[in-house]
Amino acid sequence: MTLEEKHLPYEGRFIDVENKPTWFLEMYPEGKVPTMFIDQDWIGDADVITDMLETKISIPTMRPPPEKATIGLKVFPLFVKFLRSKDSGDGSEQAFLAELQALNEHLKIEDAAHKNPFVSGRFPSMLDMNLTPKLYHMDVALKHFKNWSLPQDLVYLEAYMKKMFTRPSFTKTKSPEDVVIRGWQRHLSSIGQ
Structure with missing residues (x-):
């Protein structure tokens, strides 16, 4: 949602968490979803991803008071x-x-x-x-x-x-x-x- 709200380009893929594809586990062995590859690293926590996106791209700002x-x-x-x-x-x-x-x-x-x-x-x-x-x-x-x-x-x-x-x-x-x-x-x- 954050990527969409900030109008940022991304490539999204749904992962069947009951049958995670080999390519996904090879790239990200922890296999957590949602996950995002950003700054040459995998982030596997939605809150951390949202916070990281807000830190990097603060327009429009999404930080609550x-x-x-x-x-x-x-x-x-x-x-x-x-x-x-x-x-x-x-x-x-x-x-x-x-x-x-x-x-x-x-x-x-x-x-x-x-x-x-x-x-x-x-x-x-x-x-x-x-x-x-x-x-x-x-x-x-x-x-x-x-x-x-x-x-x-x-x-x-x-x-x-x-x-x-x-x-x-x-x-x-x-x-x-x-x-x-x-x-x-x-x-x-x-x-x-």
Whole structure:
């Protein structure tokens, strides 16, 4: 998404993580995805890649203001905990919902006070690049594995997700839903779910 938002040329290839091609493993033995070859080195962490791109090419800037830099960062780990949970009384869904409600409230305040369409302001930031794919995985996986959908009262979060899921930078780079489901199925199987 960051490459698309910054209008940088790149050659992208989807890798079947269950059957990584030999050419990929020969070039990058760690085999992590997403990965990027930049400055004669392989980087296998989306957050590091985004930060590196922002450092090298800061126009347009995508750094969020420091006071907003952690908004939404707990959503993904809490989603994973809820997805993996077998006990409806363990509090994982409630903790996850509380974090989604906090994100919804932030988006509501941004909209009411400033008419800001993104997590940290008027323009997309690294937060949006980080959060959007994770919200997509959340949406797809929870519908499939738990028959769960976003509560209707989270209207600002729902609007944000719709806007980001149709943004060209996301539609050009997202994984198909069946790939997301297969990936989470593999993950859940590996922990005995």
